[in-house]
Amino acid sequence: MKRFLLILAILLVSVSAVTAQGSPEVEPVKKLTFWTFGSESPELHAVMTQFKNTFKAETGVEVEWKMIGWGDYHQSNLLVLSSHEGPDVTQMGTTTVAQQVLAGAFAEVSDLYASLGGDQAFFKPMLATISPQSVEGTYAIPWFADPRGLIYRKDILDTLGLAVPASWDELVSVSQAIQDAGIMEYPIGIPGSAMAHDLYQTIDQAGGVIASYDGSSTISMIDSPESTAGIRFLTDLVTSHKVASPATAEYDKATLRAKFANGEIAFYYDSPQAFTYMQENAPEIVDGVAVAPAPAGPSGKASVFCGGSHLAVYEYSDNKELASQWISFLLRPEHVALWSKVYGNVPALLSASDLEGFDQQPWNSFISIAEQHGHHPESGPGGTLAKVDTIISHTILGAYLQKQYSEELVGTAIQEGKLVHQRMIDQFQ
Template sequence: MAAIATVLVASACSSSGSSSETKQATLSKDGKGKKITVWLMDDAQKGWPEVLDAAKKEFTAQTGAEVDVQWQTWTNYTTKLDTALLSGNAPDALEVGNTQAAKYIEAGSFVDLTSVKGQFDNSDKWLDSLAASGQSGDGTKTYAVPYYAGARVLIYRKDLFAAAGVAQAPTTLEELKAALTKVKAANASVPGFSALYLPGKNWYSAVSFGAGGFGVKGVIAKKDGGKWAGTLSDPKFVEGINTWNDLQKNFSTGGTTVDESTQDALMAKGNIAAIIGNGWELGSVVDPKTGDPSLKDKLATIALPGAAAGQPTPAFLGGSDLAVPAKAANAGLGATFLQIYTNTAQQTALAKHAIPNAKNLVAAYKAADPANKATGDAAEGQTWFIPNSPQWSGADETALQNAFSAIAGGGDVAAELKKAQETLVKDLNG
């Protein structure tokens, strides 16, 4: 995969040095007798098939064309996509993870949708971080359309909180600290107990606290005069990480060398009162195969509290985008399908299952299930995203993991963040 990715980016640089010369979008209704191919993750097949069926029906009614959805899985998806885009056998529309989009945008692999963006429902209200992931690095052009999102929240044992005398969910960081102090004291005899599980390598959670002090624009790094400049050493970011560090030192037994990948299973064992995770992890904790179903009525979720009530700590917003490959045989029809699949009607229906792509539709998501309130609140609030660059890689995530692991182990906060920043800036600037 790395070799193919290198070819993609190199080909873009050798031709134009940017994605500015990529194919411009059109919206076509001329589809009589045609069939378009769409690649979607099987999340839709399992979670909201009725939404897709409605979009396909409407698309055929408007264009005369049929839709062949080819189901994909995230495993090895980028390898398959890289190969298809290079060989010219790309589908007419596709789904891509929001952390993957920048590479393809830089390589000129997607159609430029800027000129037709205004014809997509709610495009002026798209979720900030999800919209940014589909844009050019300078934010002036749109190449991918937000599809749906997931947000990290605080998942906690309301029974353990209540037993410790915490009757109401905390609304600020100070209230959270006070609650965790009581929960920790009430469970002092439980071996390895974590009032809040914050393993050292869970950099997503750590950076959220940094963003809470610094702000969500340019978290980790930002463009400055055409070059990337690091923001990890900003005093306000460092201050936020000090808050995270205090929490992990005082309330977590997560250790310094592990990440969040096992936290759901550990919480199910009973010695963790709270974790920071994606909303769907609540289901993982109570899964009969991997967790403890008896905890179902004992868990609750809230947006991670921030400095003031009603101002949650910024959450990392993950999710998916939709795009039209530049070499698609039916690019105009592909764009029209995406327009229909993301219109208000379809996104409102999708909101029964996942966070929709626009802020004005999140209310429908929260109304669908009381359990959705926390992730909906997080998505409506400030969210942050990784530097929108094709140069972002797993190596950068490792640098952040190493930094927070070292901090959790007693390392100097400012020094470790500066070290990570130097690595990240070097990578981002090629």
């Protein structure tokens, strides 16, 4: 038995040696991993496959692409941060870039950014978030922008002889006119289960900021009089003016899109994806829909939140050079335009904004609104309102439903939100 095993082992070693000598030297295929976030559609898949094939033909590099749902966004980033295992290049939402950079996740890409044209080449509202306020250098390259605007039923306003609301008061009075005409019960939609993006703009419209950085530390400002006014504007639409549904805290953006398409609401804030959704689900109303800047608040600003996504290279990547090549490839104007169009956003690269029909309605309206009124919260540890928004909305709107609403309760809810916000900020300082 032992002799048999010995002979078998010798044979195996000999065969492997001969095979290894006989085969020609094959250079291993270079691979790069790339994560994007969103809902994978056949169209997106086709575009990315085309990109991958072209890139491989040009460079010999094979890109392994993975599309992850936004629901798993934070979890995925966290896993990479703790395990140092993950993609070489990733798509990164504008509000979370600063936190990831401060946590040491991303490599600096200042040279790449400069080689792509620097600040002059990109859509201005995106520039605030390519690095945190407290850090020198560039850590993310703008890819596409996701500007919000007031999506409204122009046909209904025309029928009632009403102008598009340009201020908070006008938004309320126009909504009440729609209610009085018996057209809709609650004409305004607010995504109460995730209203951070709406808060970013109403707080700015009221002249507030969500966090303040003084050069050494950051403090939460969501309890300032201006921020409180911004928060109150949204919740008062439910509690005082009764022009938004009492079930607002139940709604998310997807619910509002469906409600708008069903003719249940006349106003809500959304990105160009709203039109893509309507064209697919309610094409009959598209002609009667338009987009406008957000109604201005007490500060006179008609700010619209301009989010979107950047591309970043992980610090742990062993393929930083290839990663830069891939980003340069994706940042070619025709590629940015194609991906942005299929994804439902507008290009962050200025030279791509007249391609793929972006110079036509409704895309050019979004671009123009964002250029004039685009706003993004400070790029720092306090740049997001994770859970803070729902603490506020659930406490205020929950109390309203239970008929326990009071002015004191609003203050308490905001203070509770501030505590959570500041605790998150303090992790970074």
